[in-house]
Amino acid sequence: MKVRAHIIQKLAQTEVYRDYEKTFTESTRLPLHLHAFETAHHALDGKANANPFCTLVAQKEGGCNGCMEMQKKLVSHGNDKSSTLECFAGLHDTIVPLRAGGRVVGFLQTGQVALGTPDRLPEQFDRIAPLLQDQPLTPGELKTAYVKTPVFPESQYKAIVHLLELLGEQLSSLANRIAVEETTTESPIVAGAKRHIHDHLTSPLSLTEIAGKLNVSTFHLCKTFHKATGMPFKKYLAQARIERAQDLLSVPGLRIRDVALQCGFGSVAHFNRTFRRIVGLSPRIWRDRKRVQVTEAEAVVA
DSSP states (O other): OHHHHHHHHHHHTSHHHHHHHHHHHHHHOOOOEEESOOOSSOTTTTOTTOOHHHHHHHTSTTOOHHHHHHHHHHHHHTTTSOEEEEOTTSOEEEEEEEEETTEEEEEEEEEEEEESOGGGHHHHHHHHGGGGTTOSSOHHHHHHHHTTSOEEOHHHHHHHHHHHHHHHHHHHHHHHHHHHHHOSSSOHHHHHHHHHHHHOTTSOOOHHHHHHHHTSOHHHHHHHHHHHHSSOHHHHHHHHHHHHHHHHTTSTTOOHHHHHHHTTOSOHHHHHHHHHHHHSSOHHHHHHHHHHHHHHHHHHHO
C-alpha cells in the first residue's frame, strides 16, 4: 500500500497532472482529485469546486455516512474500470482507475453532480429531505446549497468522464515508469535492468549488453528478469517502447518515422508491425482515433 501511495504522490507532482488539473477544474468547474485509496472519507471533501451541499453535509461530526459508503463502493467498482455511481442524494461521482505493473495503484475522481436539468433540483431535494433530519443545519440552508449543485446533460458528463479516461491512460504510463524506479520488492538486478531499458529506449538494446552493465551472466539475467516480470526480456522491451510511442504520437507535428526512431526501432516497418501486434491497430490509425476522441470530448465539454 505504501508503494502505491508513493507512486500516486509522484504522479500528483508531474507537470502533466498539474496542467490537466488546472485546465479541468477551470473549464468544467468540477472538483478533481488524484488519490490512492480513500475509504475513511469522501475523496472530494475539501477540494476546489466541491459541491456546496456535500461540503455542508460533510461538516457534521463524523462526516456523512452516505458519502463514506459511496467512496467505498466507488473504490470497489473502480478496480476493474471507470465507474459512475449515484449517492442517496441523487448526485453522481466518477472514479477512473490508474494502473502500474498490472495492478490498480490509484484513481482519478470527480463528480458531486446532478444529471439532467437544473429545474429538477428543488423537487429532488424535497425527496431526500427526510433523510437529512439529523443534520445540524436547517432544511432551508441545506436546500439553498443543494440547488447550487452543478448540473450536466448525461451526454456532456460522459464526455467529461472520457477526458478523464484519456488522462488516466497517460498517467498509467507514467506510473509504470515511476514503479520501475520506486519499487522496493524487486532485486537490484531486475530494477537495474528496467531502469536501463527505460533510460535508453532510443538506443538498440540487448540482453547481453544489459547483463554486462550489471556484471551478471546473460543466462542469470534472463531467468531472473522473466521470473520477476512474468515476461521475456524482448517482450518487456517491446511494450516499454510502444508505451513511449503512444505518448509521442499525441505530440502535434511529430511524424511516425520520428516516433519510431525515438523509441529505438530501426525501421518504420518494424515499428508498425510491433505496434499492431501489441495495440491491435497501426500507429497511424491509433493516432487518428485518439485525436478524434479528444476533439469530440473537448467539443462537448466546451
